[in-house]
Amino acid sequence: MNENVKKFFVLYDSDPELRARIAAAEAVYPGSLELREALVEEVLLPVAAELALPFTVEELRDYETDLFQRRLQAPDPDDGDPEAPIPAYTYWLFGRGWYNDEARFCGDK
Numbered sequence: 001m002n003e004n005v006k007k008f009f010v011l012y013d014s015d016p017e018l019r020a021r022i023a024a025a026e027a028v029y030p031g032s033l034e035l036r037e038a039l040v041e042e043v044l045l046p047v048a049a050e051l052a053l054p055f056t057v058e059e060l061r062d063y064e065t066d067l068f069q070r071r072l073q074a075p076d077p078d079d080g081d082p083e084a085p086i087p088a089y090t091y092w093l094f095g096r097g098w099y100n101d102e103a104r105f106c107g108d109k
Contacts, residue, residue, distance in 0.1 A: 002059040008048045064094045
């Protein structure tokens, strides 16, 4: 997995100005927000590249898939340490259209 994806989202989570910039770009995006891959290509990736943290849509997919799998495997806070919450994350792709990509189900990356 490209470490730039992780670094970008660490920065994104800690920088309100960056989040506002992405939100503003997203607000003027002419495409459907349900077509998240196109939105990522037109909004998120150019900003990441400007910050010298380039990554691809495929690398973002891999990052989000890994994150989602780890969240599924995390212990239930009621069963374990209640002081160890699962961090919140808003997925850019997962659950917003890309998982319906027929080629991915057929094994063709």
